[in-house]
Amino acid sequence: MLNLRIVSAIIIISSAFSCQFKGEKTSDYAYIGGEIINPKNNSIVLFNTDGKIIDSINLDKNNRFIYKIENLHPGLHSITHGGEYQMLLLEPNDSIMLRLNTYDFDESLVFTGHGAKKNNYLLKTYLSGEKEAKKLVRYSKMEPETFNVFVEKRRQKQLDDFNDFLVKNEESEFFKSIIEANINYNTYADKEIYPFAYFGNNKLIHVKDLPEDFFDHRKDIDYNATYLSRFFAYNRFLFSHIDNLAVHKYYENHPYHSKFNRHSKDYNKYKLDLIDSIVSDPIIKNNLLKYKAREYISYNHTEADANDILQYYLEKSTNEEDKLYMNDLVCSLKLLRLGNPLPNISIVNYDNTEHLINSIITKPTIIYFWSSNSKSQYRNSHYMVDKLKSEFSDMDFVSININDNNDKFWKNIIDNYKFPTVNEFKFKNSNEARKTLAVNYLNKCIIVDENGIILHPNANIFNSDFNSMLEELLQKKHLMVKQDAL
Known part of the structure; x- marks a missing residue:
């Protein structure tokens, strides 16, 4: 049930916009308007059915907006605001108003109007x-x-x-x-x-x-x-379906009772082959190729294997922008190989003091990431790190927020959940840093030694074997130190 305050606000918005909607009869355009509570910036971005930007719409002093979409192509459009994403269905003569609170994006979202x-x-x-x-x-x-x-x-x-x-x-x-x-x-x-x-x-x-x-x-x-090319349920199905179909091909070329290895190069090549053979729509095909190739390349493989899959992908994709992205990703990952120094990016702490990341590393450290837009992830990651701290007391844990929104949203979350402010940071330049550290998945973490040398470039604190993997890494490091001392 909507509370009285929300209902009242919707009525006010409807009244404010009704004169612009009233009497409009058309078959080739639609209106979208609304109000953003606690906006993360001063605009929203509207995308068409192909995922291309229609316009960036500024909010007024009351955090409201209204926009007329000319030459409407009926279908699934989307809006983004401060990293949050929402799809909406627009058809001729629609005049949709929305109201949402960025602190609880999906749960607070309400549509009114035709x-x-x-x-x-x-x-x-x-x-x-x-x-x-x-x-x-x-x-x-x-x-x-x-x-x-x-x-x-x-x-x-x-x-x-x-x-x-x-x-x-x-x-x-x-x-x-x-x-x-x-x-x-x-x-x-x-x-x-x-x-x-x-x-x-x-x-x-x-x-x-x-x-x-x-x-x-x-x-x-x-x-x-x-x-449906940008529809979550459809893509969720296709991603898992391709994985499943490739399993059958995998066992055609592996012993019947062998353990399945989702990170094997041939299994991942099978996936790219399947996509290439059963999907012809260029948008869907290129999207699947990109994400399936990225899954493999982002894992801790050898440089030769990553390059092999990259070339296999490049032969099949027709999206030049995606190809450039994948080439850049492989270049970034080369710098993140085991034994390399962590790239010395700039980060900012809770007190607004800027640091180079290597300057804060004094002992073995897990660097993990979170987004203000993913409540369950940032709660769970901090909870998991609390458990790890008690088990690995000789390690440091550095938390980095990846968003480029106003600082108040990052700090509000830290304050509201009472996260310790020590070792809470954000990127100074989010886009550049995410590319340099290849942060394509929120659950990724990077493990380094006390000198900032990479021990693992792409671990996941939520994996069931994470603790045993970490113990093994630290044990190897300990033995290396003892040998060096000798």
Whole structure:
């Protein structure tokens, strides 16, 4: 239920904009307007259905905005503000207003106006899918037959609820296809992810023993659904589906009972081959190629293997901007190899004092990253580090916020959650530093020794084997020191 304060604010916004919406009858444009509570900067950026920028829209003194989209191409548009991202469906004659609080972006977002019902429903299905995805680890403990029945019943319940909504609300066929895709592809993604969670690396060969109808959904897949190319549920499915298909190819060329290795070079080449063969839409194809190649290259492989996958990727991609990005990534990772000194970037502490990162390193250190836009990640990472501190008391832990927003958002989070301000930093130049340190994933951490020499360039504190890996690293370092002393 909306509280009275929110309802009142929406009425005020509606009144302020109604004169501009009233009486407008058109078939080729739409309006979007609204209010941002606690804005992170003074504008929002609006993107079209192809992901290209339409315009940067300034907020007024009351943190409100209104914008008319000319020559509207109906479909999924998006807005970004301060690193947060939100999709919305725009069709001719829509006049959508939104209100959100940046401190709780998704949960506070409310749409009003003509076209609001479909966007509120879209947001509802997105949040529901996100919530269910977080439970997948628990669900994946079910036996295959039970899991299959469970997710199919859940999918049908969601489709039935949507049909009830359509009985009361007349919406376009395009909107229907979007909601159905969100429901279906989230379920299909769960099915594709399930074998990896249920069997694990040691028994993944048994994916072939799943019930005969487990992957029946594959008969209904459109690998070239351009209108879904930037849709989370669709991409979540494609990413896991490609991984799953490549497993079968992997076991054609590896011993039947061998342990599955997701980081093997041939398995990752199989994924790129599959994408190249089954996807023809250039946007979807190039996107999949980029992220699957990046997954491999970002892992702690040899320089030769990284270059091999890079060349394999470059032969298949047709996106020149992506190719440049991947080349730059490989160059950055060369500087982050084991045994190299950590690049000496500039960071700023809670008291606004600038430091070169190597100047604050005096003992073995874990450098971890977080974003103001990912509440669960920054809470969990700080919680995990608290546990690590008690187990590895001889180490330092350096926390770096990666955002380039106003400092108050970074500091408000630190204050609100009572994170210790010692060793809390942010990048002085976020874009440059993220590129230099190859921070493509928030859960990445870099481990260095007391001299700032890299021991591990791409670890993950949430991995189940992180503690044992860290103990092994420190033990090796200890032995090296003893040998050097001798």
